[in-house]
Amino acid sequence: MDNITHITEGSIDKSIFRLSLPAMVSMISIMLFEFIDLFWIGKLGSEAVAAMGAASFVVWTLKSLANCVAAGLNALVSRNAGSRNYQRMSIWASQGVMLTMLFTILLAALTFSINLFLFDLLGLEPNVAKDAQNYTLIITLGLVFIYQTISLENIFRAAGNTLIPMIVIVFTLFLNAILDPFFIFGWYGFPQMGMPGGALASVISHSIGFIILSSLLKHIRIKFKFILKDFVAHSLEILRIGTPIGLLGGIFSIIYIILSKNIAYFGTAPMAAISICHRIEGIPFFIAFGFSTAVAAIVGQNIGAGNPDRAEKATHRSLIYASVFLLFSSILFILFGEELMSFFINDAEVIKIGSDYLFAIAIFEVFLGPEIMLEGAFTGAGDTKPPFLISIPLTLLRVPASYLFSITLDYGVNAIWWVIGTTTMLKGIMFFVWFERGKWKHKKIG
Secondary structure, X not given: OOOOOOOOOOOHHHHHHHHHHHHHHXXXXXXXXXXXXXXHHHOOOHHHHXXXXXXXXXXXXXXXXXXXXXXXXXXXXXXXXXXXXXXXXXXXXXXXXXXXXXXXXXXXXXXXXXXXXXXXXHOOOHHHHHHHHHHHHHHHHOXXXXXXXXXXXXXXXXXXXXXXXXXXHHHHHHHHHHHHHHHHHOHHHOOOOOOHHHHHHHHHHHHHHHHHHHHOXXXXXXXXXXXXXXXXXXXXHHHHHHHHHHHHHHHHHHHHHHHHHHHHOOXXXXXXXXXXXXXXXXXXXXXXXXXXXXXXXXXXXXXXXXOHHHHHHHHHHHHHHHHHHHHHHHHHHHHHHHHHHHOOOOOHHHHHHHHHHHHHHHHHHHHHHHHHHHHHHHHHHOOOHHXXXXXXXXXXXXXXXXXXXXXXXXXXXXXXHHHHHHHXXXXXXXXXXXXXOOHHHHOOOO
């Protein structure tokens, strides 16, 4: 059965929505699980929620670094899918999976060695730091399944099939949501692990997702082969393309870890608020990411088929659609910020801080579209340096700027939220200007 979707001809709008809607469902399912996860952990108290927020920064860093391989795979598989070179597509996919295994082992070993003291550096309260530490430890032990799942999802999407990853993600997240209370609260004789129980449920679910995705590769003409020939050269090509995107996400998350130290200066309440807000703002982010996923595949396949103008037209259309969704989200955050916060927690201080964050972010939310969308376009083209060169300096700027305005000039924690929003606006503008230069159309990859 051939489940490759060729998106090099026909209606651009149909291609965009055929690819983006399943990707959106996948991402929104992840968001809904985050809500369920937070719902259960919220029952353990504000300290557990704060610990979850701190641990999330580390987990996001680890998941982002998976793109050092996955983003490279996305570009190379989509390029060969577009040119209908299925044999070479299988070679890239197979060697990418092997590279993912080696990369994961090295990164897990590094994470394990620094996990013991990482959260102490953030100035968290001892109980909060301990919970965050234990949660991250379990995620690290199961990192290989998480990384392989991410790589396989990118292979399917690059082949123009976002439906299979959607089905697998929804299933595994449903399983994760079921397992959560059993391990967190020790239901029916299961070990009562508290917050780290959520991490164990996540690892088990990812393991099952990896097994399912592996068994379905044949449906997109991928035949896994253990090939050592040219493995080093192919690995270097995958990493050359993917590393800027992986480092971009990783450094972004690391900066947020450092930024959380500035947030923690104002107490546990802002940490709890940011943990909840990141899940709420996941709604517009994941919608934009769904369009970005579609654009990456469309751009990669159309450049592979020698039609870069169609790739550009599809990107512009997707950007318009994403911007409409983001504008609607902004209105919701402005009008119903407190109501959204109160759904997750009963603490008046946390609700107030969180609603202030949502208001500040909403003002600049529309600029998230070019940042997320065009990162997907650059990735599909295999031209991954522009997102890195734009995002890293402006994201780094958030640390000294937030310290200056919130602590030195004593504008309080709200100043941090406005710094985040302003730099998002600047990134969105610069992404659009660089994309319009058009050099990505001529990028040569393997």
